[in-house]
């Protein structure tokens with residue numbers, strides 16, 4: 402295990418930073434803390450060095466194809482590939498209660514399209530029995546949707562990439578044309594963030610089917626975590642939220658594939674729209690309000 406090569410995207414702060422720290426704690430020799438901004442990345446490395454951990458740094462902007470390509474080339478040359486890939490980098494809506502076209506594209510680029518770029522370049526260098534973990538959200542559970550056509554199309558057993566593409570295109574067109582229909586969604590706040598994470602969970606299943614070579618691809622809701630993304634509101638700490646991703650990366654049986662996990666390490670049925678595991682915005686809003694007032 403010690404010689405495994407692990408990469409965490411967007412890990413200069415927040416949950417990604419916590420995951421890097423946990424992986425180092427577990428004794429992995431090659432843990433890559435990556436960041437789109439090299440200075441923020443190096444500052445994060447310095448913080449971990451002070452705590453006695455020694456991860457490596459590499460620049461990686463997941464929305465920049467050249468950056469993904471360069472890092473892949475580097476990993477291939479230096480290590481021949483990688484064993485653990487934790488896709489954590491992400492952004493949320495600039496305004497939690499407003500869905501604009503520009504912001505929708507920004508969110509989808511960072512949270513969903515980036516994963517397709519990573520799939521193109523980095524999946525071919527995954528080693529046999531590698532593990533890919535997508536940090537999704539409760540916003541990514543299928544019960545965030547009410548539109549039965551899309552629920553059925555995204556949860557069918559033989560889902561294909563083109564089904565997800567059609568779903569994302571439908572959403573982007575609706576935002577662009579001003580034809581969003583509230584009846585299609587459980588809740589309207591954080592809507593493009595929800596769509597990006599639902600698409601990521603659906604993609605997990607498509608990728609798992611295509612992965613081969615013993616590779617596993619799972620997704621995870623890390624909990625409502627006190628980070629910059631939530632304006633420091635939340636129910637759990639970064640340290641606690643880092644446990645489940647590391648469990649999926651190192652401890653769970655290799656036979657666990659294409660599944661959706663929760664921050665307490667339990668598995669949830671992503672495809673059950675009746676489960677009501679969607680993100681309740683009133684809870685988020687109350688917590689943010691209370692945290693800001695404190």
Ligand SMILES: NC(=O)c1ccc[n+]([C@@H]2O[C@H](COP(=O)([O-])OP(=O)(O)OC[C@H]3O[C@@H](n4cnc5c(N)ncnc54)[C@H](OP(=O)(O)O)[C@@H]3O)[C@@H](O)[C@H]2O)c1
Pocket residue numbers: 410411412413414415416417436437438441461462463464465488489490491492511536537538539622623624625626627628629630631635
């Ligand atoms: N916090 C929660 O309650 C919660 C709940 C459910 C899911 N999640 C998910 O957990 C993951 C981590 O979130 P967090 O709460 O730790 O947020 P955060 O504190 O805002 O950290 C996000 C990280 O992603 C990086 N990032 C953003 N865009 C990037 C890009 N294009 N390329 C590379 N890195 C990029 C950020 O880098 P910069 O510093 O350069 O911006 C930062 O390091 C996200 O996928 C999020 O959707 C969080």
